[in-house]
Amino acid sequence: MSLEVKHVFYTYQEGSPTESHALQDICLNVDEGEFLGIVGHTGSGKSTLIQHLNGLLKPTKGDVLVDGLNINRKEAKGKLKELRMKVGIVFQYPEYQLFEETVEQDISFGPRNLGLSDTEVKQRVKESMELLKLDYKTLRKQSPFDLSGGQKRKVAIAGVLAMKPKYLVLDEPTAGLDPRGREEFLEQIAMLHRQGMTIVMVSHSMDDIARYAQQMIVMDHSRIKLQGTPQEVFSQPDVLDAAGVGVPSLTRLLLRLKEQGLDVRTDLIRMDEIKDEILRALAARGGNPSC
Ligand SMILES: Nc1ncnc2c1ncn2[C@@H]1O[C@H](COP(=O)(O)OP(=O)(O)O)[C@@H](O)[C@H]1O
Ligand SMILES: [Mg+2]
Structure with a gap:
């Protein structure tokens, strides 16, 4: 069971002089139980992509399958409601969509x-x-x-x-929250994930993705530029730089230490591993690391 995006293209205002190719040849698999992070510069196509995951937008070309059901084919007709139940999307600044009298x-x-x-x-x-x-x-x-x-x-x-929903899709859910609210919120999402919910989270924070995602994609001008585990993706800082997204602050620290001549691994993402690695490298270099 999974969400599958196969060679999806999406064009806004197709045929008009203002047409915009927001997605170009996107291929993506989100397995049940996974936590996928999506990053990318503004306008790279993140929001357009996630709106394809429950049929809100239909690909101009290509296919989207939810648990094997192709949402663009006739077979999905009449099942759209079921589909929207399965894939819950939380848009950016969802609080603007509240409208009832009571909570x-x-x-x-x-x-x-x-x-x-x-x-x-x-x-x-x-x-x-x-x-x-x-x-x-x-x-x-x-x-x-x-x-x-x-x-x-x-x-x-x-x-x-x-x-x-079986799949929870969140578009920049922490935007505009203060650091404490953000932390608390991410912990709750992580808890839902531990309870078995599949999470797809768009974020502009590489630090958040580094901490929570198991798989990630980096979007750049309507295409997927990089795809893999955060560890794999963050080991390519030059590509990330070119895509305009940078690397998490802890990865930056490791890269900086390496530049300064300390023989550290730069592919670690967890705080505790990084601490051990830095202490190990300092000890290997000789001298007392605490002076
Ligand atoms: N409703 C729309 N009409 C026309 N173009 C749009 C619309 N929404 C987004 N776009 C364009 O599609 C591209 C991708 O936008 P979007 O998916 O919102 O990117 P992101 O979420 O990564 O910032 C951008 O060039 C944007 O200007
Ligand atoms: Mg967006």
Whole structure:
């Protein structure tokens, strides 16, 4: 079971003088249970790509398969609702899409549309609020507009989680959050992943991707420039530079130390491994590393 993108092209306003080739020959596989990170400069095609994952946009050319179902073929007709349930997309700044009078009503909107019973809807609202550490009792009757920015965003995301998607796709979910809100939020996403949810996360933060993603792609001018584990991708700083995305700060530190003559590996991404590696390299060089 997986999301498969096969040789997908997408052109906005095809045929008009302002047409824009937003995706060109994109191939991608997201296996069930995986955490995929997507990075790339502004305008590289990230948001366009993820909107293909649940059929919001249809490829100009190529195919998108969700658990084997080709979403552009006739066979998918009538199954679009099922598909949208399977693949939940959280858009950038989702809090701007809140519109109901209370938090509970807002989160209920999706599951209610699925035709679930009142009891089931209520249960799902409760569960998804708990998952995001939103207190059901105190918040459910409040207006979403009275909440803080971070909480509003969580309410919007709870609305997507309440549909119980198998694949959760997030477009720059931490943009505009303060460092604490960001950290807390990413931990919650990581927890959903540990519980078995497949995550696709677009982020402009290489540090976040380095910490959480198992696989990643780097987009550059409508194409996939690099693809692999974060370790594989970050070992090519020149390509990343050319794609306008840079490397995570810890990788930068290792590269800098190497430039200065310290014999360290530069393909590590975890803080604890990096610390051990630097201490090892210093010890190997001789002298007392703590002086
Ligand atoms: N609705 C649209 N109409 C026309 N062009 C668009 C539209 N949305 C995006 N584009 C263009 O498609 C390209 C990719 O955009 P987008 O997918 O939003 O990139 P990213 O999310 O990486 O910033 C850009 O050149 C952008 O200007
Ligand atoms: Mg975008």
